[in-house]
Amino acid sequence: MRSYRFRLVFAVFVILIGLGAAVGALHNISEINDSDPTQRMYEDLNRAFVRHWLARTGVEVKVRQAQSITGVPVRAVVDGLDVTTLALLYDPGAMENSSRFTLPDWQKSLPHNTPFTSTVVFLVRKGNPKNLTDWGDLARPGVNVVTPDPRTSYGARWNYMAAWGYAFKQFGGNEAKAMEFVQKLFANVSTLRRETHDSRMDFVERGTGDVLLVWEYEAHQIAGDRGGGKFELVTPSISILAEPPLSVVNGLDDRTGSREVARAYMDYLYTTRSQDIAGKHYYRPRDEKIAAKYAAQFPPLDLFTIDDIFGGWKEAQNRHFADGGIFDHIPSNGNI
DSSP, rough: OOOOEEEEEOEEEEOSSOOOOTOOOOOEEOOOTTTTTHHHHHHHHHHHHHHHHHHHOOOOEEEEOEEEEOOOOOOBBBBTTTTEESSSOOHHHHHHOOSSSSSGGGGGGGGSSSEEBBBBEEEEEOTTTTTOGGGGGGTTTOOOOOOOOTTTHHHHHHHHHHHHHHHHHHHOOOOOHHHHHHHHHHHHHSSSOHHHHHHHHHHSSSSOOOOOEHHHHHHHHTTTTGGGTOOOEEEEEEEEEEOOOOOEEEETTTTTTTHHHHHHHHHHSSSSSHHHHHHHTTTTEEHHHHHHGGGSSSOOEEEEHHHHHSSSSSHHHHIIIIIGGGGGGOOOSSOO
């Protein structure tokens, strides 16, 4: 084990859901949002790692968290070490092509590409008065769906992809049928807000709509203590797999031990302790034993990836969300 004669400072950056292109403006660090469930999870993970590293090496490390205002990855430098933990990745190709960020070769030895996962589910009002149990129900007449605009909200793109993927699989890969279904669903969206936060506030605080498309971990928190018993979570039969990947910034220094700590941190996210913390915060653990512990809060469902249905994020962006793309040809009643 390396001998340290100094106090090593270790920076971890927590990125908001609905991530933008990784090569975007890498600055504008905001205040940490106390209500963000991902931030709270990483607070627990970081404290656990600090204790783990102290017990292992006798060296105390500090973990600083930051997030961007808009969901674009932030950049900060603390004593030469940068690590980025992405809640959800919009464009992994941009990350890999950036000269600043890298997915190190030693990451290939990790058990999975990502330490935990999430998916898109439904948040409905207590008692589920419209009896909304699967994606098909969201396209019924008289159902008011709440989701932001995929043209302006990266989080909304996951909602759209989840709905499209359901229909694509349901209709045997027929894109025309998938588009018809998504058209019906978005015709039930009365207001297309620009950002995810605005849609969430409409549903939770203002009483708008019958169902909110939302991340599973956030739905659990709203349906629990935050919602005051006013909401329920519904898990559809099919949804999209969201994998929060890890990356590090180029230039880790072997002389200071920063590379060793970075690898140790990434490895630690796969330990049973970290997996248990993820489960407590309603992320789906990769570890089978820990996942079994939280099985009651994670009903089984058919999960597809963006690569499975769309050929990756770059292709999805070009076909569905670019100017003149498929979404521009889907009429809806929503108004920004």
